[in-house]
Amino acid sequence: MDRRSFLRTSAIGTAAAASTTLAAPLYAQGNRTLTMVTTWGRGLAGVHDAAMHVANSITEMTDGQLTVDVRAAGELVGAFEVFDAVSSGQADMYHGADYYFVNQHPGYAFFTAVPFGMTAQELADWYYHAGGQELHDELGQIFGLKSFLGGNTGAQSGGWFRNEITGPEDFQGLRFRMPGLGGQALGRLGASVQNLPGGEVYQALASGAIDGTEWIGPWADQSAGFQEITQIYYTAGFHEPGAGLSVAFNRDVFDSFTPAQQKICEVAAAECHQWNLAQFLTNNGAALQQLVAGGVQVRSFPDSVWDAFGRASQEVLDENMSDELFARIRNSAMESMAASSAWIQASEGTYRAQRDRVLG
Known part of the structure; x- marks a missing residue:
């Protein structure tokens, strides 16, 4: 049995075991407190806000019948342990970025972001109207989870570097933090890719553990303080053009909710x-202006680097196509992206170009 099959079997087994401890008698009628674990350090701009926002919404809309207790990364389990904690029933729900869990199944990347993938609007189009939500649910069933999109960062920056990137060769041996399939693609260019939780990134960069x-993006990055360490900033990246965040419930817990409570969680x-x-989009513009005023040098990757990103990304995506569910998720997402993009470019794209021309 290969590792992925083992992980699926284990997840199903632990979910089944969890069902014996999360049966209906444990959740009788009345108010309940749900433990939400997250992949975010407490106070991380935007992402922790999203976890708190959805938790507060569920609590308020159910009049406290479901009260969500948010535990930031490290307070109950580590950032990358939330998937297993919820799948096994140790916690009731998590908020995080599902591409942290590609080792569970590579299809999870599509519900955050894949390199050269969907923008935030294209992701929403696919998720709510072209089969994405159903595929997210099918994937979650393997691991005893009920998942929903629960946040979006918009397009993410290319990142912070100690030295300017002039060509693909500059990634050779570069110690760089990047999760998901984008990180795997960067590894194809020779980078030593690190997958660090958000709360650990500043210290790693400051200490020289990563280059x-x-x-x-500008708002969250400024809040994290990366401009204190280096001032070379690439504002467009290939890896996360519209990164979705997820809320995932232990499926037995979710199934024990009333239909009204389930709908409240979804909404x-x-x-x-x-x-x-x-x-994110409201705060990024002002934050970028402040970064530039403080001496940050805004850069764009040259075309040769974008071309190298593209080749490496296709290799990473293609090598997972032997997995039937991954293939269905990828094909569904790309078909939807192509359809959405064509109209967005013909309508909004043309309008924005003309607006910029007319208004200067």
Whole structure:
């Protein structure tokens, strides 16, 4: 049995075992407190806000019948342990970025972001109207989870570097923090890729343990303080063009909710997706201006680097196509992206180009 099959079998087994401890008698009628573990350090701009927002929405909309207790990374389990904690029933739900869990199944990357993948709007189009949510649910069933999109960072930055990137060869031996399939693609260019929780990135960069990092975008990056360490900043990246965040419930816990409570959880997650996206986009512009005023040098990768990113990304995506569920998720996402993108470019793309031309 290969490792992925073992992980699936183990997840199903632990979910089945959890069902014996999370049966209906444990959750009788009345108010309940749900433990939400997260992949975010407490106070991380935007991402921890999203976890708190969806938790508060569920608590308020159920009049406290479901009270969500948020535990940040490290307070109950580590950032990358939340998946197993919820799958096994040690915690009731998590908020995080599902691409942290590609070792469980590579298909999870699509519900955060894949390199050269969907923008935030394209992700929402696929998720809510072209089969994405159903595929997220099918994937979650393997591991005893019920998942929803529950936040979005918008397009993420290319990252912070100690030295300017002039060609693909500059990634050779570079110690760089980047999770998900984007990180795997960067590894194809010779980078030593690190997958660090958000709360550990500043210290790793400051100490020299890594040479560079991506995080999110100007607002979150400024809040994290990366400009105190290096001032070379690439504002466009290939790896996360519209990164979705997820809320996942232990499936037995979710199934024990009333239909009204289940719908409230679904609606709260969807509302948080839009609320969080607007939060990031509202704050990024002003933060970038402040970074530039403070001496940060804004850079763009040359075309040769973008071409190398593209080749490496296709290799990483293609090598997972032997997995039937991954293939279905990828094909569904790319078909939806192509359809959405064509109209967005023909309508909004043309309009924005003309607006910029007319208004200067």
